[in-house]
Amino acid sequence: MKEQKGEGSKFAHITRAHPCFNEKMHDKVGRAHVPIAPKCNIYCNFCTRDINKDEARPGVAACVMDPDAAIEHVKDVTKEGPISVVGVAGPGDALANEETYEFFKKLGDTNPDLIKCMSTNGLLLPEKAEEIANLGVNTVTVTVNAIDPEIAKDIYSFIKYKGKVYKGKEAVEILIKNQLEGIEKLSNLGVIIKVNSVLIPGLNDEHIVEIAKEVKKRGASLMNVLPLIPLNKMKEYSKPTCAEIEKVRDEVEEIIPVFRACTQCRADAFGIPGKKNEDKHLGMTPASHY
Template identity: 40%
Template sequence: MELKVIGQSADNTAESGCSASGCGGSSDQLSHLPDHIRDKVHNHPCYSEEAHHHFARMHVAVAPACNIQCHYCNRKYDCANESRPGVVSELLTPDQAVKKVMAVAANIPQMTVLGIAGPGDPLANPERTFDTFRQLTEKAPDIKLCVSTNGLSLPDQVDELCKHNIDHVTITINCVDPDVGAKIYPWIFWNNRRIKGRKGAKILIEQQQKGLKMLTDRGILVKVNSVMIPGVNDQHLEEVSKVVKEKGAFLHNVMPLIAEAEHGTFYGVMGQRGPTHDELQNLQDKCAGDMNMMRHCRQCRADAVGMLGEDRGDEFTMDKVEVMDVDYEQAMKKRADYQAEIEAKLEAQKSSANETFIPLTALTKQKKETRPVLMAVATSGGGVINQHFGHAKEFLIYEASMTDVRFIGHRKVDLYCSGGDTCGDAETTLQKTIRLLEGCEAVLCSKIGYEPWEVLEESGIQPNGEHAMEPIEDAVAKVYAEMAESGQLEQQRQADQLQAGA
């Protein structure tokens, strides 16, 4: 949906435009790409910012072994409550994985993508990985197939990847300098030998760059993931972004290090911190000068199921899948109809939005100065504000300005209230949520209770429940306009200047 104007000049000419999937969001994010590439990613939730509001993905855990060791990784099993890469509850055989995929696809019509991402490296387990892909290419031809890899074995597997319905590959590239790599990778397993330190990192980097170029030469879309590790590669990732763009990658995903001590990783045990929200955003903005940035990544488990930001894996454990009666041919028709409805709805929104304006005429006439504002949004999907503040497990963060609304990331939080007698620690949880929303000046949700409303206001965060079921970016733009017209942004700017002077 095109939100045609946020700001207008005095003569009613548009100053700038934005998309309802987020100014700087998926429509703008992909607008420069050729049509055939946009067609590949328009309903891929891991590649398109707009698609992640409407379509679902699934990962199957068929690849247990890994050929490198990363200081931020600890592969775990039976960790249903832990959400991060490398974690799974069930390791599947290829036959089990195919059966599970078809069951999920029959029950979640939004599902468009199946990926293999672990818990080890898919290409270090080529027989299991490609057996899964071979079966799905035949039995579920309507599902896009993806693979995520560290890239060490990638050059040897490009030909095999091209034989299947795989046109999206993600490579995790954390450095292009072996000295930096030696601080991240203690060893790689290469040609039947364990190679340590800088020498191992150098081989890994060379293989990653070679494989990246081979894929893009074949027309396969490549997204590059990079883990931001403060003090290790944070100053280096701008260079990584430049290099992978030159090699043909079309999307860069800079993710924060997850390093809680309880996860048992080397970095976690040694006290390596992850980046702050501001540090991550600043680095993403710097890298965005060289290529498209992905900001909606949830760093999913290796067995994730459902929309980004949710996990429905418990509904599809193998004991439940085994007793499901799936008519996949019929399910495929229903899925096609459902997804066509979604796309028709999005197309209608784009058409109707050509006449939608969010005027800030008064501001431009008076030449008022405004500043960007961060807002948190509670949503359960669909690109609209449709979630109660107390039910949110995460908030999407948007930055609004006079001429733009852009999605900049998400922040996971504990449930403030899950009902019943589980809210006894609500005050502590609410205070933690407020700390996680630091920097935000408004929270947009469908509803919010009196107690959290008061606490948020006291903390300088304005709750807003007036835009339920409205498109997110439209609502963010409206709230920003209200803040600007009331003089709130100017007042805050003056307060900030006074505080800085003091």
């Protein structure tokens, strides 16, 4: 990761203690994910959203906590080790679940010093940006896999937005518009933004650099290029090779700093992500958040 140029001290202050925004911290400080956000409002073709079905099976439903249980969980894990960040990373979309807002409100009272983080597909960002900033959320990861509707329509099957289901180009036009407007709005409110892009060989591999240019313009500070895990409707796609990932990361790094230490952790992970024996999870739900 190259050094951040021209960013304010706020970036330096927050990222000093954030394992997902600072590679040097990835094996030093911990984060705790609280799995309080089971619902999702879009359908990514690679996602293991079968967990919706799975959630009805014994064991899997038990991993979704309510905000009070999540606060207790934070209390426990912060006693165990050096946790600096608490994140809502699913198993669905953080913004599509009211529990996320309730949880961060409570966390602000019980643990005001912890960095508040969340990940989202960005569909609801424009309308939720102010609320997120007012809750004191410091860092947000937005997953943007395409900004060209022609490419995006092969990545997403549908979105559910304001009570209506949209498909095809109509759906992805709304999603892209909201992601970009949301990033701009949130960054103007002082929230630090990382953009995750899932590298899908043959689909968006040459396009991610275009995403980088646009999100940088909109105020994102960092990007994370992740390899596709071929699942669900994309199980016939190939997983990108290390060389393919490195090539795209190098191209993107010409535009915006790239975070390279990510190993795609689960929605219920806690501990120090870069230390295998100190990274734990609740042992219930597969990660659905890229």
